[in-house]
Amino acid sequence: MGMTITEKILSAHCGKKNVKPGEFILAKVDLTLGNDITAPLAIEEFSKLKLRKVFNPNKIALVPDHFLPAKDLKAANAAKILKDFASKYKIKNYFEIGCMGIEHALLPELGLVGPGDLVIGADSHTCTYGALGAFATGIGSTDLAASWAIGKAWFKIPETIKFVYRGKLNKWVGGKDLILHTIADIGVDGANYKAMEFVGEVIRSLGMDDRFSICNMAIEAGGKSGIIEPDEKTFEYVKNATSNKQQATSKKAWCLKPEAWSRFKSDQDARYSQIKTYDVSKWEPAVACPHLPSNVKPISKLRNVKLNQVVIGSCTNGRISDLRIAAKILKGKKVFPKLRLIIFPATQKIYLQAVREGLAEIFVKAGGVFSTPSCGPCLGGHLGVLAEGEVALATTNRNFLGRMGDVKSFVYLSNPAVAAASAITGRIAHPEEIS
Amino acid sequence: MHIKGKVHKFSDDVNTDEIIAARYLNLTSENDLGRYCMESLDKDFFKKVKKNDIIVAGKNFGCGSSREHAPRAIKGCGISCVIAESFARIFFRNAINIGLPIFEVKDTSVIKSNDLLEIDINKGIIKNLSSHKIYQSSAFSGFMQELVNAGGLMNWVKRHKK
Numbered sequence: 001m002g003m004t005i006t007e008k009i010l011s012a013h014c015g016k017k018n019v020k021p022g023e024f025i026l027a028k029v030d031l032t033l034g035n036d037i038t039a040p041l042a043i044e045e046f047s048k049l050k051l052r053k054v055f056n057p058n059k060i061a062l063v064p065d066h067f068l069p070a071k072d073l074k075a076a077n078a079a080k081i082l083k084d085f086a087s088k089y090k091i092k093n094y095f096e097i098g099c100m101g102i103e104h105a106l107l108p109e110l111g112l113v114g115p116g117d118l119v120i121g122a123d124s125h126t127c128t129y130g131a132l133g134a135f136a137t138g139i140g141s142t143d144l145a146a147s148w149a150i151g152k153a154w155f156k157i158p159e160t161i162k163f164v165y166r167g168k169l170n171k172w173v174g175g176k177d178l179i180l181h182t183i184a185d186i187g188v189d190g191a192n193y194k195a196m197e198f199v200g201e202v203i204r205s206l207g208m209d210d211r212f213s214i215c216n217m218a219i220e221a222g223g224k225s226g227i228i229e230p231d232e233k234t235f236e237y238v239k240n241a242t243s244n245k246q247q248a249t250s251k252k253a254w255c256l257k258p259e260a261w262s263r264f265k266s267d268q269d270a271r272y273s274q275i276k277t278y279d280v281s282k283w284e285p286a287v288a289c290p291h292l293p294s295n296v297k298p299i300s301k302l303r304n305v306k307l308n309q310v311v312i313g314s315c316t317n318g319r320i321s322d323l324r325i326a327a328k329i330l331k332g333k334k335v336f337p338k339l340r341l342i343i344f345p346a347t348q349k350i351y352l353q354a355v356r357e358g359l360a361e362i363f364v365k366a367g368g369v370f371s372t373p374s375c376g377p378c379l380g381g382h383l384g385v386l387a388e389g390e391v392a393l394a395t396t397n398r399n400f401l402g403r404m405g406d407v408k409s410f411v412y413l414s415n416p417a418v419a420a421a422s423a424i425t426g427r428i429a430h431p432e433e434i435s
Numbered sequence: 436m437h438i439k440g441k442v443h444k445f446s447d448d449v450n451t452d453e454i455i456a457a458r459y460l461n462l463t464s465e466n467d468l469g470r471y472c473m474e475s476l477d478k479d480f481f482k483k484v485k486k487n488d489i490i491v492a493g494k495n496f497g498c499g500s501s502r503e504h505a506p507r508a509i510k511g512c513g514i515s516c517v518i519a520e521s522f523a524r525i526f527f528r529n530a531i532n533i534g535l536p537i538f539e540v541k542d543t544s545v546i547k548s549n550d551l552l553e554i555d556i557n558k559g560i561i562k563n564l565s566s567h568k569i570y571q572s573s574a575f576s577g578f579m580q581e582l583v584n585a586g587g588l589m590n591w592v593k594r595h596k597k
Contacts, residue, residue, distance in 0.1 A: 024578035037460045041503055044463060045589055049596070067461070074461035124501040124525055140503035140529035146592045154578055188448055189495035193524050222498060224524055292448065379457040379500070400452045400499060402475040 002267025469511025497526025
């Protein structure tokens with residue numbers, strides 16, 4: 001019996017030739033991640049072990065991205081806990097403001113994740129790195145603390161669901177729409193405990209940014225991980241990321257050999273618990289209505305939804321191609337009177353690129369706000385919290401009750417094109433409405 | 436070991452933002468977090484809970500963010516255990532890791548708010564003292580039982596390091 005790419009990566013990290021779904025393993029981790037919300041708890045747990053060293057200071061990333069620049073005193077203190085821990089244990093990959101970015105955009109950009117890696121992160125959207133052909137999954141703070149001590153984490157080998165996308169994507173439809181349509185189909189627990197493997201000609205045609213958006217939201221279907229087999233585009237991305245960076249490890253050099261990464265493919269006779277095939281040719285841009293990401297409705301039925309705020313950014317859609325799409329629509333236009341448009345580039349590099357390409361100017365001239373990288377409003381943290389009764393359209397990943405602020409506020413989710421068009425009309429709009 | 440407590444009932448897909456909102460994530464102690472547990476769904480929840488009470492929910496309990504603050508808030512407000520038809524993966528993992536007892540029961544619709552339950556934690560047998568029914572929860576498999584027996588992941592790590 002063959003293995004899926006997920007099974008191959010997990011077996012390679014626990015020293016077994018074969019693994020089967022349901023089996024428990026203790027696997028070595030290549031990278032562990034914590035942020036200003038989850039790492040303080042992990043540090044508290046880790047300190048109880050009274051260890052003088054972490055398993056490997058180069059394999060720990062600490063990214064204070066949620067409430068930074070510090071929104072209040074508590075956030076400042078939490079950030080300081082990370083910083084002190086990083087100094088004490090000589091953690092190399094601690095990112096201060098100025099080189100900080102949203103963790104799930106930053107770590108791939110820096111070449112810290114590559115095909116075949118096993119990554120755990122105390123943040124549910126860690127599954128994003130599956131776009132690079134890595135096995136990456138969200139865990140809690142205690143798991144993170146344990147991994148700092150032993151360099152390993154326990155896993156149950158997940159079953160895999162294969163999602164096949166065929167046909168041709170319509171204009172204004174991208175990775176975000178693919179994943180929202182998929183979540184709408186299988187539900188918010190449709191892939192609970194399972195790996196989601198995304199395949200087909202449509203996936204191959206997509207660039208890395210769209211692939212990140214897809215894998216990022218695997219968790220919104222309950223998925224343990226999302227994964228896309230590495231191909232030439234992945235290879236190019238990792239090569240550029242690694243060459244930009246000071247610290248290409250031997251592991252990365254190994255990844256860059258095509259014969260190595262091409263090994264990370266699912267076998268023809270691999271086991272799948274389910275195979276779902278979609279024809280995307282008729283898909284419109286998807287909009288998820290309050291209060292679940294699975295509550296997707298046709299955009300044509302939502303044109304009366306008036307908006308107070310539009311957010312473009314996040315670990316789902318804050319990458320350069322997302323900003324380019326938004327700028328294309330907003331160029332020469334004005335944001336609807338009294339609507340707040342807030343744009344978050346995901347990293348400093350993307351921020352600078354947006355400035356150089358003139359995108360930042362387009363946003364500001366349109367009447368939008370161009371913010372420093374932060375998770376900010378996505379989780380109702382800061383920099384765009386909603387008041388009672390307010391309605392937002394966001395390119396983020398969750399629209400749970402009270403997610404972006406008041407319990408009586410409402411969040412709709414969409415791709416960046418729909419968000420930009422809607423910022424102009426003041427209500428949910430199809431990008432085609434903006435000429 | 437037995438737990439006896441009154442039921443607080445919730446529906447499907449209770450997410451971690453509802454269990455503990457992001458604005459409280461800079462708190463770390465269970466007692467502090469507990470004050471705001473379930474605030475979005477019921478702002479008086481903390482006041483209503485008596486020590487050892489039990490949360491009973493539908494499917495996919497704890498979906499969403501990886502915040503361990505969620506099971507910690509539940510523990511902190513006095514809840515002794517959670518029973519649901521299914522748990523979202525990260526919540527399940529976190530609960531096991533921090534030693535919050537959780538039980539999967541096929542159909543929780545038969546359990547009502549304010550029912551009094553008595554649970555044999557080791558055997559996973561749940562007695563409904565109000566309706567005189569008995570439910571059996573599914574057993575933990577292999578390694579997870581080892582973690583539960585150790586009293587959580589950090590205790591297991593301490594032994595592993597030796």
